[in-house]
Amino acid sequence: MDSIHIQGGIALQGQVRIQGSKNAALPVLAATLLTVEQSYIRNCPRIADVHAMVSLLRKLGCLVTWREEGLQVDSSQVCRGAMRGEAVKGMRSSLCLLGALLGRCGEALLEHPGGCVIGERPIDLHLWALEQMGARFSEEKGMIQGRTEGLHGARIALPMPSVGATENIILAGVMAEGDTHITGAAREPEITALCRYLQNCGAVIEGAGTDHLLVRGGNNLYGAEFTVPSDRIVAGTYLMACIGAGGCVHLEGAPADEMGAVLRTASQMGASCWPTEEGICIQASGCPKPVERLSTLPYPGFPTDLQSAALAVLAGAEGRSVVEERIFENRFRVAVELNRMGACIQQLDAHTVVVRGVRQLHGAEVAARELRGGAALVIAGLMAQGKTRVTGCQYIYRGYENICRDLRELGARIVSV
Numbered sequence: 001m002d003s004i005h006i007q008g009g010i011a012l013q014g015q016v017r018i019q020g021s022k023n024a025a026l027p028v029l030a031a032t033l034l035t036v037e038q039s040y041i042r043n044c045p046r047i048a049d050v051h052a053m054v055s056l057l058r059k060l061g062c063l064v065t066w067r068e069e070g071l072q073v074d075s076s077q078v079c080r081g082a083m084r085g086e087a088v089k090g091m092r093s094s095l096c097l098l099g100a101l102l103g104r105c106g107e108a109l110l111e112h113p114g115g116c117v118i119g120e121r122p123i124d125l126h127l128w129a130l131e132q133m134g135a136r137f138s139e140e141k142g143m144i145q146g147r148t149e150g151l152h153g154a155r156i157a158l159p160m161p162s163v164g165a166t167e168n169i170i171l172a173g174v175m176a177e178g179d180t181h182i183t184g185a186a187r188e189p190e191i192t193a194l195c196r197y198l199q200n201c202g203a204v205i206e207g208a209g210t211d212h213l214l215v216r217g218g219n220n221l222y223g224a225e226f227t228v229p230s231d232r233i234v235a236g237t238y239l240m241a242c243i244g245a246g247g248c249v250h251l252e253g254a255p256a257d258e259m260g261a262v263l264r265t266a267s268q269m270g271a272s273c274w275p276t277e278e279g280i281c282i283q284a285s286g287c288p289k290p291v292e293r294l295s296t297l298p299y300p301g302f303p304t305d306l307q308s309a310a311l312a313v314l315a316g317a318e319g320r321s322v323v324e325e326r327i328f329e330n331r332f333r334v335a336v337e338l339n340r341m342g343a344c345i346q347q348l349d350a351h352t353v354v355v356r357g358v359r360q361l362h363g364a365e366v367a368a369r370e371l372r373g374g375a376a377l378v379i380a381g382l383m384a385q386g387k388t389r390v391t392g393c394q395y396i397y398r399g400y401e402n403i404c405r406d407l408r409e410l411g412a413r414i415v416s417v
């Protein structure tokens with residue numbers, strides 16, 4: 001199942017259900033380590049990154065079982081152990097285990113985590129913040145070792161709103177002695193989801209969804225039930241696919257209230273979008289309109305995870321757009337592949353590209369090199385005249401349960417081979 005074949009040029013019609021959020025599920029699964037009881041995490045997406053997190057939890061001694069509606073995690077017997085291998089190196093969210101393991105066991109040994117190849121992705125903020133809470137780190141031969149005699153609360157002012165660092169501080173903070181204040185915290189909905197799960201477990205956290213969080217430590221946490229919210233990035237991917245290919249689709253479960261910046265961009269691109277009781281409807285016809293300047297920003301700004309999808313749509317727009325990436329460098333590697341499909345995307349500097357819309361892309365053989373860039377190539381394939389083959393699809397399956405099935409439900413001619 002390494003490649004996806006697409007016959008492009010067909011407008012999308014119909015309804016598709018949006019899967020559970022990857023970026024919400026992963027830290028919540030790491031957080032199950034903080035209780036000695038059972039948790040039941042519903043609506044967990046069945047994607048490669050979740051399978052990798054499950055294998056790490058099992059390695060730590062948790063009993064993890066897939067049930068019809070989600071994952072049951074019994075963390076009563078957690079053992080210490082080195083976390084290494086593909087499950088860590090290929091997935092940056094394994095970093096969440098650092099805060100969780102320090103909280104639960106007082107030590108953690110983790111291979112330097114990877115994730116998509118979309119920039120340097122340093123981990124300095126994670127280590128610096130956890131050090132302020134009483135952890136000490138050393139790094140040897142690619143392994144990070146963390147230890148603590150006991151975590152304590154701290155006042156942590158993040159110089160940039162890192163999602164992963166905010167999550168790690170929260171995970172350590174609920175187990176620490178005393179209060180932890182985080183200012184400059186990330187406000188992404190996935191952080192709010194993590195706080196909601198921990199609150200269900202008995203943790204006291206104030207300010208979720210704002211840039212100032214207060215985490216009160218020292219409470220015993222119970223097991224809890226939690227439903228992972230729908231994935232705003234998957235919803236945004238299918239929304240962009242509909243704008244690129246044209247048509248009318250209903251995204252069932254799409255979290256409209258978390259997608260303000262995406263919906264505004266969609267309307268600049270000429271699509272009509274409206275929230276329904278259960279999701280979002282999109283209607284798009286004709287060539288997409290260009291966007292003068294699209295900049296990625298921390299939430300509630302336009303998400304970096306949808307920049308590549310937007311780039312694919314703008315590649316086929318009627319005019320010139322500028323796209324600015326402000327979160328990660330290397331997110332423009334997909335431009336080379338889009339250009340092989342007839343796009344005209346020129347990189348001005350590390351953070352900016354100019355897109356001259358070409359009205360009609362053509363099918364080609366292209367390679368995914370990371371998750372969201374891979375999804376953008378699928379969108380370009382739907383927009384293009386003729387056949388497209390996308391290779392490197394293991395990256396796409398890290399975040400999308402079944403992108404081909406979902407798009408087939410919308411009438412696309414697409415198969416994984």
Ligand code: UD1
Nearest residue numbers: 023093121122123124125126161162163164304305327328
């Ligand atoms: C998370 C998401 C990812 C999303 C990103 C930004 C998960 C599993 N992944 O990634 O999909 O694209 O948020 O919304 O939730 N930084 C540092 N030092 C650090 C940490 C981060 O300099 O220690 C920088 C990064 O290089 C980047 C910026 O901070 O420029 C934001 O990164 P961050 O928010 O931490 O992203 P992730 O949590 O890795």
